[in-house]
Amino acid sequence: MSLTLYYHPLSSFCWKSLIALYDADIPFEPRIVNLGDPDDRAAFAKVWPLAKFPVLRDEARGQTIPESSIVVEYLAQHYPSAASLVPADPDAGRQARLLDRLIDSYIHLPFQGIVSERLRPEGEKDPFGVEQARGKVGQGYDLIAPMIAGPWAMGETFTLADCAALPALYYADYAISLDAWPKLRGYLDRLKARPSVARVLAEAEPFFQYFPLKNG
Ligand SMILES: N[C@@H](CCC(=O)N[C@@H](CS)C(=O)NCC(=O)O)C(=O)O
Known part of the structure; x- marks a missing residue:
């Protein structure tokens, strides 16, 4: 698969890019990054030195796209189903x-x-x-x-x-x-x-226990 998204299901900025991918029905390989794991963080920092997600990797075009808004721009530029975003x-x-x-x-x-x-x-x-x-x-x-x-x-x-x-x-x-x-x-x-948003929220649900404001 050409696209890989480095992300975490609870991450708010990742949601912005995930919603775009799901809304436009664009296939991608989901790669959950655990920033609390030093090895995983180090591996992710090789993809994007700031180690902030989301980051989209497009192997076919040899492009690494950081920043949630720029990921959406990239999808809109290259995928007709995302153009209207x-x-x-x-x-x-x-x-x-x-x-x-x-x-x-x-x-x-x-x-x-x-x-x-x-x-x-x-x-x-x-x-x-x-x-x-x-x-x-x-x-x-x-x-x-x-x-x-x-x-x-x-x-x-x-x-x-x-x-x-x-x-x-x-x-x-x-x-x-x-x-x-x-x-x-x-x-x-x-x-x-x-539906795209409902899917993102459902995938985040198992992780909500780690959201500090969840229980007041
Ligand atoms: N401006 C960036 C912000 C990305 C961002 O701050 N992501 C957070 C998660 S919501 C993150 O990676 N935090 C981990 C850290 O800062 O170490 C974007 O729009 O993608």
Whole structure:
């Protein structure tokens, strides 16, 4: 098989790429990386020195593609079934990329700051940083909510922006409930019902016990 995805089923950024692969029905070899295993981490670092996933390896083209958004771009470029994930119209394409970037920067990354706090040892906690991160996630919701055209972020077409939105909203909802943002709650519910997303969530389920905010 030409494509290998280095990933972990619980990893939020990996979800962005996985949703695109499943949505476009593109076959690939799944290669789960255990970053907690020094040998596995070292082997993965030979593929991508930052050892951050997801990373797509395309043996047929001799290409290694890091970064979740760029993986989706690569699929859209090379696989007709994925082409609509990045709209060909320049204005629509720019808007999908903008949404992807805004969601990552102003929801996904601040949320990861909240999770990191849970993993920090006693004596190294940063409650001020967490409060700031919580405020940023709320600002991110405020920013994104009016930009969701519906039913999907860009309207009728499922795109890169939706692949980015699911992991960010799904996980951030555990820290800052979407209940005060009904438009985003409805959007998240639609995303969860999409078969590609449902598959990603089902595959993550056995690992959810390791998600620090799962039980409050
Ligand atoms: N900007 C990157 C972020 C990738 C990223 O931070 N992945 C996390 C998992 S969600 C990771 O590999 N963390 C392991 C580490 O930082 O050691 C992308 O979009 O792919």
